[in-house]
Amino acid sequence: MTKDIKSSQPLVSIVTPTYNRPDYLLVALKSAVSQTYQNIEIIVSDNCSPENPQKIIDSFQDPRIRFSRNEKNLGMFANTMKAFKMARGKYVASLLDDDMWAEDFLAKLIPPLEANPNLSLAFCDHYIIDANGEVDIAATRKCSNSYKRNNLAEGIYQPFYRQGLLDRSVSTATAALMRRDFIDWDLIPAEVGGSWDVYLNYLFCRSGNGAYYCPEKLTFYREHEQTDTMQSGKLNFKAKIRKAKADIFCYEQFMADERLQEFKPYFQQQWAQVSTNLGIGLMRSQELEAARPYFWRSLKQKLHWRTIVALILSFTNTKIATKF
Incomplete structure (x- = not known):
């Protein structure tokens, strides 16, 4: 690409917050520098990793x-927002340090945004890969089905409340290109924590602008033991509590x-479900009394056997309750 052509194209900021994943970071950055669209800046914000990744950058x-x-370590949310605030591009995209992009990810999502100034963002589908970078076909299919991208037609959705907040088809953390100046990054509250991508969806949706969907799988989301999704499972109750608190905050804003x-009504139902999750997380951390109010408020919204059982167990022996 010649210098004149490059300078005539909008700058895209690629935001990569990172912590203690040097091998994955190297792979992520390789996919960034290999983009066929080359007018980019790649912002790597290291959250005080034990091993300074400076050598990786220099390579x-x-x-x-x-x-x-x-x-010092700022925490995941603060480090991520710091990276976004460093961005100077017309467009911004999140490339997490354990994910990857296809080389034409940017090239395919920039044109619809350039053609339509009323679009907040453009998004695509993505693959699920394992810790070794191998595509998991079954998990990929399940993910596309779960987030309603499997039958989502290509084109513009305006407004896109359903795609952004109900179906969660839009993944601003993994597979989206966004207009940077549509968001006041200083006003994103710290309470959104690990659900910052959900809150970004909300901010873009409420603007009334549209979103463009490209039905191709142009990014690769890596599932491994260190991801927040995996850590919020049964064994890591602290991660479960953090995630539930962040989700509750978001649903209350919605x-x-x-x-x-x-x-x-949909948000109330989700709020109730997440309240149960938070209660279970607290119960597993032996905070039985703190857990009960979340079970009660969940049951006031909707009777569910899982919540009822959890509430009953919160009045039993701590050793029994923490195994739920």
Whole structure:
């Protein structure tokens, strides 16, 4: 690409917050520098990893990579927002340090945004890969089905409340290109925590602008033991508590928004389910009394056997309750 052509194209900021995943980071950055669309900056924000990834950055000898290392660990949310705030591009995309992009990810999502200034973002489908980078066909199919991308037609959705907040078809953390200046990054509350991508969906949706969907799988989401999704399972109750608190905060914002009132019953149902998850997380951490109010408020919204059993167990022996 010549310098004149490159300078005439909009700058895209690739945001990569990272912590203690040097091998995965190397792979992620390789996929970034290999983009066929080359007018990019790659922002790597290291959250004070035990092993400084400076050598990895230097190995690329690519001036498009901007590296910043925190003097202390800021936490996942603060480090991620710091990276977004460093962005200077017209468009911004999240490339997490354990994920990868197909080389034409940007090239295929930029044109619809350039052609339509009323679009907030463009998004695509993605593959699921394992810890070794192998595509898991069954998991990929399940993911596309779960998030309703399998039957989602290519094109513009405006508004896109259903795709962004109900079906969760839009993944701003994994497979989306966003207009940077549509968001005031300083106003994203810390309470959203690990659900920052869900909250971004909300902010883009409520603007009233549209979203473009490309039905191709252009990114690769890696599932492994260190991801927040895996850690919020049965054994890691602390991660489960963090995730549930973040989700509850988001759903409470959605329920209070007058623009989303037609979807309020759905958000209330999800809020109740997540309240149960939070209660179970607290119960597994031996905080039985703290867990009960979340079970009660969940049951006030909807009777469910899982919540009823959890509430009963919260009045039993701690050793029994923590095994639920």
